[in-house]
Structures are given as structure tokens and as C-alpha cells.
Amino acid sequence: MDAPTTTSADNGTSGGGGGWFTPRKQPATNPGGEQEPAEGYRLAAMRPVGRTTTGEATPPSARHSAPPTPGPPTGDTSHPADDDATARERQTPPGTSTPGPSPADGLPPISPPAPPTSAEARPPIPTPQPVPAGGPPAEFAPTQARHPTPASAPAHAQPPTAPPVETRPHTPPPAPTRTEAPPTLSPHAPAPTAGPPTPQRVPAQRPVPAREASPDAVLIRRTMTEIGPVADKVTSYFYALLFVRHPDLRSLFPAAMDTQRDRLLKALLTAAEHIDNTPVLVEYLQNLGRGHRKYGTRAEHYPAVGECLIGALSKYAAGIWNPELEAAWVRAYTTISQVMIDAAAADELRAPAWWYAEVVSHDLRTSDVAVVTVRPDQPYPFLAGQYTSLETPWWPRIWRHYSFASAPRPDGLLTFHVKAVPAGWVSNALVHRARPGDIIRLGPPGGSMTVDHTTDSGLLCLGGGTGIAPIKALVEDVAEHGQRRPVEVFYGARTNQDLYDIDTMLRLQQLHPWLEVRPVVDRHGLLQLPDAIREYGPWNEYDAYVSGPPGMIRSGVDALRNSGIPAERIRHDSVEELVVIGD
Numbered sequence: 285m286d287a288p289t290t291t292s293a294d295n296g297t298s299g300g301g302g303g304w305f306t307p308r309k310q311p312a313t314n315p316g317g318e319q320e321p322a323e324g325y326r327l328a329a330m331r332p333v334g335r336t337t338t339g340e341a342t343p344p345s346a347r348h349s350a351p352p353t354p355g356p357p358t359g360d361t362s363h364p365a366d367d368d369a370t371a372r373e374r375q376t377p378p379g380t381s382t383p384g385p386s387p388a389d390g391l392p393p394i395s396p397p398a399p400p401t402s403a404e405a406r407p408p409i410p411t412p413q414p415v416p417a418g419g420p421p422a423e424f425a426p427t428q429a430r431h432p433t434p435a436s437a438p439a440h441a442q443p444p445t446a447p448p449v450e451t452r453p454h455t456p457p458p459a460p461t462r463t464e465a466p467p468t469l470s471p472h473a474p475a476p477t478a479g480p481p482t483p484q485r486v487p488a489q490r491p492v493p494a495r496e497a498s499p500d501a502v503l504i505r506r507t508m509t510e511i512g513p514v515a516d517k518v519t520s521y522f523y524a525l526l527f528v529r530h531p532d533l534r535s536l537f538p539a540a541m542d543t544q545r546d547r548l549l550k551a552l553l554t555a556a557e558h559i560d561n562t563p564v565l566v567e568y569l570q571n572l573g574r575g576h577r578k579y580g581t582r583a584e585h586y587p588a589v590g591e592c593l594i595g596a597l598s599k600y601a602a603g604i605w606n607p608e609l610e611a612a613w614v615r616a617y618t619t620i621s622q623v624m625i626d627a628a629a630a631d632e633l634r635a636p637a638w639w640y641a642e643v644v645s646h647d648l649r650t651s652d653v654a655v656v657t658v659r660p661d662q663p664y665p666f667l668a669g670q671y672t673s674l675e676t677p678w679w680p681r682i683w684r685h686y687s688f689a690s691a692p693r694p695d696g697l698l699t700f701h702v703k704a705v706p707a708g709w710v711s712n713a714l715v716h717r718a719r720p721g722d723i724i725r726l727g728p729p730g731g732s733m734t735v736d737h738t739t740d741s742g743l744l745c746l747g748g749g750t751g752i753a754p755i756k757a758l759v760e761d762v763a764e765h766g767q768r769r770p771v772e773v774f775y776g777a778r779t780n781q782d783l784y785d786i787d788t789m790l791r792l793q794q795l796h797p798w799l800e801v802r803p804v805v806d807r808h809g810l811l812q813l814p815d816a817i818r819e820y821g822p823w824n825e826y827d828a829y830v831s832g833p834p835g836m837i838r839s840g841v842d843a844l845r846n847s848g849i850p851a852e853r854i855r856h857d858s859v860e861e862l863v864v865i866g867d
């Protein structure tokens with residue numbers, strides 16, 4: 285899969301135990317029971333453990349629970365799996381949207397899979413085991429008014445005009461001497477803190493110790509192999525089942541479900557497939573669970589998704605499907621959903637589900653790139669290198685990811701670099717329509733491409749196109765920590781004109797002697813950004829950060845590894861990359 289295309293840094297993906305496949309019609313009093321078949325064959329409906337008997341954690345305030353309805357009431361919805369993809373700026377052409385699956389849309393007919401032969405054929409109900417959701421919740425922040433105040437903060441400072449950019453030869457500084465233990469990407473590494481709530485620090489890549497796959501993992505992977513050739517059909521059938529059986533959930537998804545539609549399923553399947561990689565999965569799913577709050581996802585929604593997941597899998601893996609396989613999936617989904625539910629519940633105690641933010645500055649740098657600065661309606665804690673999800677008033681419930689282009693600032697303003705991509709709904713709105721005074725919504729921060737301040741290793745940063753945004757934030761972060769660790773930035777673009785933020789980067793270079801910025805402009809496709817780092821080095825004592833288009837990340841990671849940087853010291857936003865490490 286391409287990277288970054290799932291919440292990456294997307295980060296994210298759970299382990300732990302805990303069952304919540306419980307009776308559909310008796311969630312409050314029979315948490316261990318089985319579901320009665322309804323509408324033909326169904327798995328047991330599910331109720332999360334550790335929640336209230338209604339399955340809904342009591343929101344601390346209306347601000348945390350009631351989804352707003354910004355913009356025209358189009359009926360559009362957000363995509364619960366959007367967080368899994370760092371699909372920044374990639375949007376569905378407005379003219380090609382599909383208003384949700386239905387039999388009339390050419391989707392597979394919704395014929396329920398064959399019922400089990402007996403109640404005994406059902407999978408055993410796993411024992412509920414609440415999963416810790418990231419430590420004790422921080423103090424609850426009082427709810428604030430949802431109406432943002434008029435803009436009054438200064439706009440984001442503009443960079444000076446720079447002279448024409450030339451790629452200049454450079455001798456890199458000597459490799460830094462490590463004075464502390466190398467930065468660990470261990471799943472148990474402490475999360476960096478940026479004030480409550482503490483964003484999860486989820487390294488984008490982590491090696492998984494080689495070990496024998498668990499029996500459940502073997503069964504799950506067998507299913508994945510079986511459905512691989514018909515993945516599209518599984519996806520269509522899954523959503524058809526979900527929306528036909530649970531029409532109330534339709535409003536949680538975008539009206540246009542074409543290119544976005546498989547994110548939820550993809551995230552679930554990816555997580556299940558890597559169910560053995562518990563620490564990584566836990567962090568990923570916690571991030572995913574928190575991110576789902578802004579969609580209005582509630583604990584009681586998860587059983588429906590689980591039912592339909594199993595329904596779709598059992599239909600398209602019918603050749604190998606049996607009670608043992610089903611039980612493995614039930615256990616996996618139980619774990620996955622429980623972690624997400626617990627994380628969302630814990631997050632609800634310490635952070636809003638979303639933030640409103642007012643555009644205070646809009647700087648069109650090129651014909652298709654804008655630098656947009658917003659002021660959140662209340663403090664927005666994040667770490668440099670992270671990203672957020674963003675919704676405009678013109679496309680309600682369509683969320684896209686953008687990285688913060690600055691380290692946290694004293695004035696609380698947040699800046700994003702947005703490139704309008706062809707037929708991109710959100711990106712075109714942000715570049716060509718947004719103006720100061722417009723109100724957008726922000727989801728929680730996510731991503732693990734953050735600086736490890738416990739080491740003085742050098743930073744080797746590759747930023748391609750608007751991928752330079754988080755790199756700039758990382759540079760500012762290093763500067764604010766007052767360290768003198770070498771930072772080498774390779775800023776790639778297809779043309780000189782595309783180096784829209786070079787002035788800012790050169791200004792930072794002037795300010796900081798430890799910073800080296802090297803613009804790399806494509807030479808007729810012969811030299812691309814990753815090629816440039818091969819001309820310099822050595823890099824074996826550096827931590828690497830890669831941000832840009834998926835192809836650039838792939839070839840950048842290859843080039844970095846070839847230059848001697850171990851995989852665990854290369855960070856980028858990509859959940860698929862994250863979870864496949866170690867396979």
C-alpha cells in the first residue's frame with residue numbers, strides 16, 4: 285500500500301484482550317451472552333465492556349458529544365476511518381461521488397450468509413478484559429463556548445523574498461556523537477508531552493520481533509489471502525450490509541464513499557492482520573478511537589460494524605470459513621474495538637472531540653499552494669511533526685489531514701500548507717475559497733513524526749512539496765529546545781516555483797548555524813529528492829524524517845536505509861508501513 289495513505293502516521297494500530305461480542309438485544313444485563321440471529325445470519329451484537337450499560341459513555345458536556353452541523357445541510361458525513369489514512373490533500377472528485385452503497389448502485393446483492401447450523405457452532409464469547417486506554421485521564425477541561433471570537437491575533441509572519449535558489453554543494457557537518465542511548469522506538473517508550481492532553485507518540489515504523497504467529501493471526505491471515513482477489517467486493521458488501529442493516533450509521537460516513545469508502549474496513553483488516561503486534565496495535569487503535577470522536581462515533585456503533593465485518597468476510601471467504609475462523613475474527617475485532625472504545629472514553633474526559641478554528645491569515649504562495657493560519661477556539665495541544673484532520677464549512681463531514689507547519693506557538697495559532705489537488709474538495713476550498721474569518725473544524729492531533737529530545741542525534745529531514753510543512757515544524761522544535769544538534773533539510777520540488785516555502789527555510793538557516801537547508805529541484809526526472817541524500821552523508825548517526833508524496837517516502841526510506849540509517853530511526857507518516865514492519 286502507498287504511504288502515507290492510512291492514518292499513518294498514521295499511526296496507528298491494538299492488542300490486549302477483551303470481548304464484547306454480546307447479545308444484540310440484551311446488552312445491559314447479559315454481557316456474555318450470544319446474539320440472537322436477526323435479519324438472517326448475524327454474529328452476536330456487541331457491547332463494549334467497561335462502559336455504561338447503554339454502551340454510551342456519558343459525555344462531559346454537549347460540546348463533546350453533539351456533532352455540529354456546519355455549512356449547508358448536505359447530509360454528508362465524516363468517514364470514521366479517515367484517521368487511518370494520511371491521505372492529505374487527496375480528495376474525491378466532486379463529480380464522481382457515490383451517495384453510498386445500495387443494491388441499485390451495482391453493489392453485490394445483500395443476501396445474508398448461510399446461518400450457522402447450530403448455536404454450538406458459534407464462537408465462544410471471550411471474557412471481557414478492559415484495555416488500558418493510555419493511563420489516567422488528565423483533568424477535565426471545562427467546556428468553553430463554541431462560538432469563536434472574531435479574529436484579532438496577528439497573522440502568521442510572512443517570509444522575506446529570497447534570491448533565486450540554487451542547489452549548492454555542501455559538506456555536511458561531522459556526524460554527531462551520541463551521548464545517550466539511541467532513541468528507542470520501543471512501543472514502551474514514553475510519550476512526549478505537550479501539555480494535556482498528551483498526544484500519543486506512535487512511531488511510524490517499528491520493528492516487530494520475529495516470532496511465531498499466534499493461531500488467531502494465522503487464521504486471520506488465511507482469511508486475508510482468501511479475500512485478497514475480491515477485496516473490492518468485500519468492501520462493497522461490508523458497507524452495503526452496514527448501511528442496510530444499520531441505516532442510522534449512514535450519516536456517520538461521507539456522502540461520497542468512493543475513494544474514501546474502504547478506509548474503515550482497511551483499517552480494521554490491517555489491525556486484525558497484525559493482531560500479534562500488540563503494543564503497536566494498541567497505540568494505533570487508541571489514536572484511531574480518539575480520532576473517531578469527531579465523527580460522532582459511539583461505543584454502541586462498534587457491534588454493528590463487527591457484525592457486518594464478519595458477515596462480509598464469511599461470505600467472501602466461504603470456502604474456508606468455519607467456526608474456528610469466525611472465533612478468531614470475533615476475538616480480533618473484540619480486541620480492536622475495545623481498545624478504540626476505551627481510548628475514546630478516556631479522551632472524552634480530557635479533550636474535546638473537535639475544535640473550531642477561525643482563519644486569520646490566508647497566503648496564496650503559488651497558483652495552487654496556500655499557507656493558511658487559524659486560531660482555535662480553545663488551546664490545541666500538539667507536538668511538532670504531528671498532523672490534524674480538518675473539515676471546511678463547504679464540505680461538511682469531509683475531513684482531510686494536514687500537518688502543522690509550525691511548532692506550537694505562544695499565540696496558539698496553527699498554520700497549514702495546502703496544495704489544491706485536481707478535483708480535491710477540501711484542498712481547493714482551502715486554497716481558493718477560504719478567507720480570514722471563515723470557521724473550520726479540527727480533529728485531535730495525531731502522528732509520531734516527532735523529535736526525540738532525549739538524544740542529541742542529528743536530524744536528517746526530507747520534505748517533498750508541501751511535505752516540507754512538518755519538517756519546518758521540526759526545525760522550529762529543535763530551535764526552541766535550545767539544542768545544537770545538526771539538522772539537515774533536503775527540500776524537494778519539481779520546479780523552482782514549487783519551492784514555495786524556501787524563503788522561510790532559508791531564513792531559519794540564517795538564524796541557526798546548526799541548520800542546513802538544501803533545495804533539490806527535479807532535473808527532468810533524472811534527479812529526485814531521495815537521490816540527493818546519496819550525495820551527502822554519512823548519515824548513520826542521524827535520525828531521519830521523511831515527509832511528502834507516497835512515492836517519495838518509499839524511495840526516500842530506501843535511500844536512507846541504503847545510507848546506513850536503521851529502519852527504526854526513520855520516521856514518516858504511514859500506518860501501512862508501520863504495521864507491515866516485521867512481516
Ligand SMILES: NC(=O)C1=CN([C@@H]2O[C@H](COP(=O)(O)OP(=O)(O)OC[C@H]3O[C@@H](n4cnc5c(N)ncnc54)[C@H](O)[C@@H]3O)[C@@H](O)[C@H]2O)C=CC1
Pocket residue numbers: 370371372373374685686687688700701702703747748749750751752753754775776777778782804805806812813814831832833834835836839840
Ligand atoms: N500539506 C501537508 O501538511 C503535508 C503533505 N504531505 C504530502 O506531501 C505531498 C506533497 O505533494 P506535492 O507538493 O504535489 O509534491 P510533488 O509531487 O510536487 O513532489 C515533491 C517532491 O517529491 C519528489 N517525488 C515525488 N514523487 C516521487 C517519487 N515517486 N520518488 C522520488 N521522489 C518523488 C518530487 O521529485 C519533488 O521533489 C502530498 O502527497 C501530501 O499528501 C505530507 C506531509 C504533510
